[in-house]
Every structure is written in structure tokens, then in C-alpha cells.
Amino acid sequence: MEQLRLSEWLGWDPLREENATKDARLLPSDKPGVSLPAMLRRRLDNAGRATCDILAGLDPEARCPLIHASRHGDANFTLSMLKALANQEPLSPTRFSMSVHNATLGVHAIANHHYRPLQALGASGNEFNALLWEARGYLAEGHGAVVIVFSEGTLPGDYIDCTPHPGHACAVGLRLSLTQGRALVAEDATPGAAPTPLDIIDWLGGCSPRLAAAPGWRLEEA
Amino acid sequence: MNQSVPLSLDLKHMIIDTLELEDVTPEDIDDHAPLFGEGLGLDSIDALELGLALQKRYGVTLDAEAEDTRRHFASLAALQALVEERRVN
Numbered sequence: 001m002e003q004l005r006l007s008e009w010l011g012w013d014p015l016r017e018e019n020a021t022k023d024a025r026l027l028p029s030d031k032p033g034v035s036l037p038a039m040l041r042r043r044l045d046n047a048g049r050a051t052c053d054i055l056a057g058l059d060p061e062a063r064c065p066l067i068h069a070s071r072h073g074d075a076n077f078t079l080s081m082l083k084a085l086a087n088q089e090p091l092s093p094t095r096f097s098m099s100v101h102n103a104t105l106g107v108h109a110i111a112n113h114h115y116r117p118l119q120a121l122g123a124s125g126n127e128f129n130a131l132l133w134e135a136r137g138y139l140a141e142g143h144g145a146v147v148i149v150f151s152e153g154t155l156p157g158d159y160i161d162c163t164p165h166p167g168h169a170c171a172v173g174l175r176l177s178l179t180q181g182r183a184l185v186a187e188d189a190t191p192g193a194a195p196t197p198l199d200i201i202d203w204l205g206g207c208s209p210r211l212a213a214a215p216g217w218r219l220e221e222a
Numbered sequence: 223m224n225q226s227v228p229l230s231l232d233l234k235h236m237i238i239d240t241l242e243l244e245d246v247t248p249e250d251i252d253d254h255a256p257l258f259g260e261g262l263g264l265d266s267i268d269a270l271e272l273g274l275a276l277q278k279r280y281g282v283t284l285d286a287e288a289e290d291t292r293r294h295f296a297s298l299a300a301l302q303a304l305v306e307e308r309r310v311n
Contacts, residue, residue, distance in 0.1 A: 039263050042242040090277075093270035094241075 004136060006219065007145060007181040010057050011172040011201040012050035026201070027053055036111050043094065045074055047153035047169040048104040054173035055108050058147045064175070065117040065138040067148045068105050069127035071194075072155065072165065074098070079156045104151075116143075125164065125194030129213055132184070135176045145180075149173035150197050166196035172204070182220045189214035230302055237298075240275040241268050253299045261297070269295055276301075281310035 014029035033041040033049030035056035102120035123130035131148040151171035190212040203211040210218040234248035255261040294304040
């Protein structure tokens with residue numbers, strides 16, 4: 001089977017210094033959402049805005065299938081709606097309309113006139129490999145490249161200590177193909193590993209030689 | 223609500239805060255310009271959000287299916303006339 005290849009990647013980590021990775025492709029940490037008009041930007045949190053900036057950067061001509069994964073989605077908005085329901089208050093129509101997992105992709109698609117396939121995933125900690133499997137499927141169908149983005153928003157205080165989380169909002173995106181860039185080489189699985197966007201930025205930026213996942217991954221030597 | 227604030231200004235603040243309009247000030251909202259489409263650029267979700275805000279803030283209830291609802295949302299001046307006529311808070 002042909003190997004997935006990494007053509008390009010971008011990351012967003014508001015707490016990381018730009019020189020903290022050997023191969024810095026980090027977006028500016030402040031005010032994400034430059035790829036969106038203000039009237040659409042207001043609908044997303046910073047992780048969603050950064051996701052859109054990464055999608056626009058990796059697919060500037062809106063030609064690629066796009067896949068977005070988030071383990072928790074916009075947990076703050078979801079929790080605020082649950083609290084409103086518990087208090088028998090009416091739900092915000094805006095929050096409700098944005099509470100679906102593919103909302104971020106939808107905003108990006110509207111802003112960028114993107115008409116190719118869009119897919120949103122949650123995979124209980126296995127988001128990165130789920131993104132790769134789905135990307136592999138689109139490439140097998142004949143698409144030249146696929147862009148995947150993995151993001152996490154801030155976690156509400158009520159959920160801290162209840163679920164794994166990278167600790168702060170972050171996002172990373174990869175443009176994958178079967179023909180261009182360094183191959184992703186599968187390695188032994190690390191049982192229980194649940195890589196976050198920060199782990200993937202560390203790996204792609206050269207701070208760690210492999211990504212602990214099930215299976216794990218390393219990049220082919222340049 | 224603060225009774226000392228003119229209703230027009232109070233409505234503008236409500237719109238900006240409720241709809242999270244970035245970089246928009248009350249001075250940017252023309253009393254007679256369309257709120258939706260070409261004017262302020264609001265959309266159908268904003269209309270629902272504004273309807274909820276009017277209910278919470280002024281006790282004004284709107285029927286989404288009513289013919290005159292579109293007219294009430296045409297501009298800030300129309301919205302102000304609606305609130306002045308029907309407010310209970």
C-alpha cells in the first residue's frame with residue numbers, strides 16, 4: 001500500500017515560543033481568525049478560528065477534502081447550553097446552531113467558498129490515527145491531497161480532572177498526499193497513547209523523533 | 223436595564239453584546255439602515271438571537287411566523303418602535 005506523505009504542516013500553540021520547535025511553522029498566537037470575515041469569526045472560539053487559519057493556509061485554493069477532529073469540541077459552549085437547560089432557560093440559537101461537531105468546517109467552507117468533501121471526527125483520544133485513516137480513503141478515491149486538522153479548545157473548569165486534555169487551546173494541520181513530501185512510517189503501537197495537537201507539533205517540529213500513538217509514527221528521513 | 227440610557231442606545235448595546243459584533247460601536251449602527259443583509263450584515267441566526275434578547279430584556283415576544291416580524295427587524299428605528307409599543311420590562 002502506498003504510504004501517506006506529509007507535504008506541509010502548520011500549528012497553533014498560544015503558549016509556545018516560535019523558536020521552541022526546530023522547524024517552526026507556528027501561526028501567530030494572538031488574534032487567530034485572520035482568514036475569516038468578522039461576521040463569521042465571531043461565531044468561533046480561538047481554537048476554531050485557528051483551525052480555519054490552518055485550513056486556509058494548507059488549502060488556499062479550496063481544492064482539498066478537509067477533515068477536522070477534536071476530542072472535546074467546543075466544550076465551553078456545550079456546557080453553557082447544558083447549564084441553561086438545567087436552569088430551564090432558553091438556549092441561545094447561535095450556540096445551538098454551532099454545537100454540531102462540523103460547525104468549524106462549515107464556517108471555513110462558507111468563508112472560502114469550499115465545495116469539496118468535509119468531514120468532522122471525534123475519536124476518544126485516537127483522533128490523529130482516525131484522521132489518517134479517513135485521509136487515506138480520500139486519497140484512494142483519487143483526490144490529489146487531503147488536509148487534516150486536529151484541534152482542542154479550552155476545557156471548562158468543571159471538566160478538569162475528568163478527561164485528558166492538552167491543558168490549553170491548540171491546533172495542528174497537515175496536508176497529506178501519496179506523492180509529495182516525507183513518508184509517514186508506522187511504528188509499534190504505544191498502548192493507551194492519546195496524542196494531542198501539542199504532541200503532534202512536538203513531533204513534526206523535531207522536538208521528538210516519533211509520535212506515540214496506536215500505531216506510532218515517525219517521519220521518513222529527509 | 224438602565225432607564226437613564228436612551229432606548230436607541232440601549233438597543234444598540236444589546237445588539238452588539240448579544241451578537242458579539244467585533245469592532246462595531248453604537249455610532250456605527252445607523253438608526254434607519256437595514257439590520258440584515260446589506261446593512262449591518264446580520265443573518266437569520268442573528269434574528270433568532272435578537273428575538274430571544276428582546277424577550278429577556280424588554281419582555282417583548284415575537285411570533286417568528288407573523289408577517290410583521292420582518293418589518294419590526296428592518297432597522298434599529300423599527301425595532302425601537304416595537305419595543306416602545308410592547309415592552310413590559
